[in-house]
Amino acid sequence: MALTPAVIAEADRIMASDAAVNLKVLELNDLWLSNGLASKQVHGPERFCIHPQNRGGAMMNSFDMVTKGETMMSQGLRIDLLETSAVAFCMSSNAVKRxxxxxxxxxxxxxxxxxxPEVVGDDLFLTxxxxHSTCYLKxxxxxxxxxxxxxxxxxQPVERCLSQGWTWLILADTLxxxxxxLPLLYSSVLNSNNSVCVASTEIECLATISNCLKLGKTVAEATAATMQGEPACKEYLETVAFFAQKYTGGDEMPLVDFLVSFSKLYGQSxxxxxxxxxxxxxxxxxxxANLAPCFRVACMAAQVASPKVQDQFAKLLVKADLDRIKSKSKPELLEAERLLKDAWVATQNAPLKDGERYTVFGRCCVRTVLYLSQKQKFDRENKEWNSLEEINQALATELLGPKGTSSSAAPTASPSKVANLLEASPSTVAMMQHPHLEVGGLYQHSDYGSQVFQLLELNDTSxxxxxxxxxxxxxxxAIALSDDLKQWKKTKKAIVQVVDQAAWSKYLVENNSAAGEAIDMQRMQILLYDTFVNLPEVDGFSFVSPPTGLCATINIPKGKLKLIAYGDLKxxxxxxxxxVSGYALSPPKAVGDMDNVTATSVLVPFWYVKPSMDAEAVNMQLTNAKHGGLAIPCYTNSRSIRKGELLLHAAEALLAKEASKAAPKKRKAS
Incomplete structure (x- = not known):
């Protein structure tokens, strides 16, 4: 039966509804069956391939397939459970799409x-x-x-499945x-509820989100669609979506395809x-101005390829590794980001199959990350790399084939230029053979001790x-190109130069205003101290604790109590x-409980007048008192204070509240 407008409208309604996702699928199945767009059929495994959108486009990890199959065999195959999630689409009737x-x-x-199992050509359906189960049986x-x-x-059940098949729900390709x-929806639901399930990983969720975005969905819609499959990472799926959106190469997200392919190389998901x-x-x-997207992808590739796994979680990289790279290897991190970006371009242009491209680029990612994180002992290749240049050279060798010697000197050069060695000039070939050489770079040679040289020029002779x-x-x-240029090692040492006097003389003590400002502040601190200690003694209050505050010990008339501030000037x-006089005044270390006073404690009553939101309780007001030529902050009692009252000033929030009340109200337009 044809896919009518009424059926399309009903399907749209079901998929847009708030119903639980399993109920959506059941309702869709009834819709397809009742309109001749799906049917129950019995087929053996030889009729099936994997739908390209299965598991978000990751399709299948062969290690997961074997593990699940072996588990299914050891537990005993139950055809009734197999049939609960046996759903497939017809292969496309369009020859190109098929x-x-x-x-x-x-x-x-x-x-x-x-x-x-191999694709033999008589396949009819896409699971x-x-x-996993079907592929293992095949x-x-x-x-x-x-x-x-x-x-x-x-x-036995296995023999029956292989000889007779089992019941499938087959959906028309027109759907x-x-x-x-629709295949993404079915895949995410069916892969999460079978008896020996393999929960969707972060990489598979990246693939699902990527496919949804390519189909025109928003990030929020793609995340919600992926969430329907109850993936293992549902608690932080928004983070996975953010990674896909920001770091995987733009609208087409080619680096997601890389991560999906590379994650299948070394074992189970x-x-x-x-x-x-x-x-x-x-x-x-x-x-x-650099978010290091390529290095982030490389870290993810290194993590999924890690041999260090515990309870199915990769345990290679931790925060301390990234902190170390950030603090101690920032120049190398910038170089690594550039290397990885150029490596991606180079591998995509290389005359290799997609899987081979991803493998070559993935090895470059893992080598780079393990080198920077100082964790090369976890490298599956059992090889340690001495520099990023050496890693880059290994990449070029793999792109050129076993007889290739190196990559181009400039990492931005494309593989087509590297391969065209017959037309290359001697200087170009030399740069290809020695990618560590860069005009303007700094180098050392064992014949010249600790002396640092700069490469000025590389021409066709030297x-x-x-x-x-x-x-x-x-x-x-001048070193002939025929000599061993590898002996010239790139160095991080700088060339020591004589600095022009005009550039440093203004920073000498006698010429530097900053030095004078420090002296002025010290003089001001002494003046503040002398002024404070020579003030008349103030009485009529005492400290209270805990917490430490002040209270009146006598009845004090309005304006008679003045508490002057003192502290460190900054x-x-x-x-x-x-x-105070243009400097910030900070208090001595506060004493929260008078039982904790020590010989080093400094008590300045000013700092123990506490803030209050009770306007009626407030009895102290902030003013400035002039002493010794200084305007010093001072709390003065704004009303008479009774014996036993706490000394309180208005809190900032109270002042703001009173100010808003005092502000003239705008008249409403008549």
């Missing part, structure tokens, strides 16, 4: 290194549920599973044409965990290095607070 569906499956199988039928015969005795996100996901998404590397001794003429060394930073 070829793409088959190509996606062939690519997925090629990455599985002979573990997953969005029971995908592998058994193709003879890829060892010791499978013990499960295939006649009449996917009309509702492009592992989780990154909330702590790491939020760390790598929101960490501030303190780089000016490389010229210049050394500039202090107070002497500079001199150069440079005024413009923040609100008490001031």
């Amino acid at each position: 070829d793409k569906q088959l190509a996606a499956n062939r690519k997925c199988c090629s990455q599985a290194k002979g573990v997953m 969005v549920g029971s995908s 592998s058994m039928k193709q003879g890829l599973v060892k010791n499978a015969s013990s499960f295939m005795k006649k009449g 996917e044409d009309q509702f492009p996100s 592992i989780r990154l965990g909330q702590e790491f996901t939020q760390l790598i998404t929101y960490f501030d590397f303190k780089l000016e 490389a010229k290095f210049e050394h500039r001794p202090l107070m002497q003429d500079a001199w150069t060394v 440079r005024d930073d413009g923040k609100p607070g008490h001031k």
Whole structure:
């Protein structure tokens, strides 16, 4: 039956409703079945491939498939449970789209290194549920599973599935044409409720969000659609969405495809965990105008490739690693970001298959991250790299093939230029062979001890290095291109130079106004101290505790009690607070309980007049008292005070409240 406007409208209503996602799927199934757009059919595993949008586009991890299959065999296959999530779409009737569906499956199988069953060409359907189980049974039928015969005795569930098949809900391909996100919906729901489920990981959620965004959904809609599948990372799915939106390469999100492919290389799907996901998404590397997107993706790649796994969680990188990189390796981090960005461009232009491109780029990511984080002992390659330049050179070798010697000198050069060696000039070839050489860079050579040289020029005959001794003429060394330029090692040491007198003389003590300001402040501090200690003694109050405050010990007439401030003077930073002659005044360390007074405690009554929101209780007002030529903050009693009253001043909030009451009200327009 055709997909009528009425059916489309009803499907839209169901998918937009607030119903639980499982109920949505059941209601959609009834709609498709009642309108001839779906049917119950019995088929064996050989008729099925994986839908390209299964698990958000990740399709399948072959290690997960084997683990789930073995678990299913050890527990005993139950056909009734298998059928609860057995849903598939018909392959597209459009030849071009069908070829793409088959190509996606062939690519997925090629990455599985002979573990997953081959695409033989008589496949009819694309699974969005029971995908792992079906793929494992198909592998058994193709003879890829060892010791499978013990499960295939006649009449046993496995033998019945392989010889007779089991019941599937088959959806028409026209449904996917009309509702492009429908496979994502079915996949997310069906993969979360089967009996031996593999919960969606952060990488699979990245893939789902990416596919939703490509289908025109907003970030919020993509996140909500992914949430429907109850993924393992649902508590921090917004963080995963933020990572996808900010760091994965723009609208097409090509780095999501890379992470999905690379995450399948080394074992079962592992989780990154909330702590790491939020760390790598929101960490501030303190780089000016650079969010280090490539390095963040590289960290995620290193984490999913990590051999250090505990309870299915990757445990390679932690916050201390990123803190160390931020504080001690910032120049190398900037270089690593540039290297990774150029490596991505280079691998995408290389004459390799997608899976090979992702593998080469992934190795570069892992090497870079482990080198900067000083965790190369966890490298699966069992190799330590001495520099980012060496990692870059290894990348170029892998892009050029086994006989390639290096990458281009400029990391921004494309692989097409690297490969065109026949037309390259001698200087270009030299730069390709020695990517650590860069005009303007600084180098050292063991023949010249600790002296630092700058590479001035690299032409078709030689490389010229210049050394500039202090107070002497500079001199150069010309090295023939045929010599071993590897002996010239890049250095982080700077060239020591004589600084022009005009640049430093103004900062000498006698010329520096900052030094004079410090002396002026010290003089002002002494003047404040002398003024304070020579003030007449004030009585009529006492400290109370706890908490420490002040109260009147006698009846005090209005204006007769004056408490002058004293404290440390500091440079005024413009923040609100008490001031003395242009300097900020800060109190001595407060004493919260008089039982804790020590020999080093300094008590200034001014600072113990407490704020109050009770206007009637307020009895002290802030003024300025002039003594010794200084205007010093002072609390004066604004009314008569009875014996035993606490000394209180108006809190800032009370002053603001009273000011708003005093402000003239605007007349309403008549």
